[in-house]
Amino acid sequence: MDAHKLEGTDRDQALEALTGHGWTLVEGRDAITKRFVFGDFNEAFGWMTRVALVAEHMNHHPEWFNVYKTVEVTLTTHDMGGISNLDVALASKMDRFAG
Amino acid sequence: MDAHKLEGTDRDQALEALTGHGWTLVEGRDAITKRFVFGDFNEAFGWMTRVALVAEHMNHHPEWFNVYKTVEVTLTTHDMGGISNLDVALASKMDRFAG
Numbered sequence: 001m002d003a004h005k006l007e008g009t010d011r012d013q014a015l016e017a018l019t020g021h022g023w024t025l026v027e028g029r030d031a032i033t034k035r036f037v038f039g040d041f042n043e044a045f046g047w048m049t050r051v052a053l054v055a056e057h058m059n060h061h062p063e064w065f066n067v068y069k070t071v072e073v074t075l076t077t078h079d080m081g082g083i084s085n086l087d088v089a090l091a092s093k094m095d096r097f098a099g
Numbered sequence: 100m101d102a103h104k105l106e107g108t109d110r111d112q113a114l115e116a117l118t119g120h121g122w123t124l125v126e127g128r129d130a131i132t133k134r135f136v137f138g139d140f141n142e143a144f145g146w147m148t149r150v151a152l153v154a155e156h157m158n159h160h161p162e163w164f165n166v167y168k169t170v171e172v173t174l175t176t177h178d179m180g181g182i183s184n185l186d187v188a189l190a191s192k193m194d195r196f197a198g
């Protein structure tokens with residue numbers, strides 16, 4: 001997938017869709033974040049594993065913090081200094097895998 | 100494995116061994132932390148997966164933050180309000196799996 005930083009209307013529409021799914025902009029960084037809460041560690045790490053396979057395939061990786069059943073994710077595209085179409089694609093996969 | 104909070108000489112000896120392997124005490128919490136750096140995401144997440152299986156088996160889970168090839172781990176035993184033998188055991192497994 002070709003990466004490009006989101007700007008203008010594309011960015012507005014993408015952010016509107018993401019915030020509708022619980023993502024928020026990170027203060028002080030051009031990045032999005034979401035806290036996923038699962039039933040237990042098995043579910044949380046199982047989800048992380050599914051995401052990891054997709055992330056590796058995309059060659060686009062999350063920043064994420066896990067403790068037991070909770071995973072806090074931050075997405076941005078370091079190479080582009082902000083939110084790109086890759087972040088939107090990965091966020092969408094994360095939401096889908098979380099059911 | 101029976102969990103017990105480390106105290107006295109047991110604690111001193113355990114912390115000495117851990118700091119010799121790059122673990123440090125967290126400021127303001129009774130917890131230990133270490134930053135593991137791997138070759139790439141594949142190696143980092145592969146290591147996390149091995150640790151996750153052991154953690155689940157021990158029913159003792161890390162706090163960890165991953166971005167690409169780096170994993171920052173914090174270990175403490177919430178139930179006991181501090182560092183326990185479970186943290187020492189999990190730290191030892193982490194070090195061993197990291198080679």
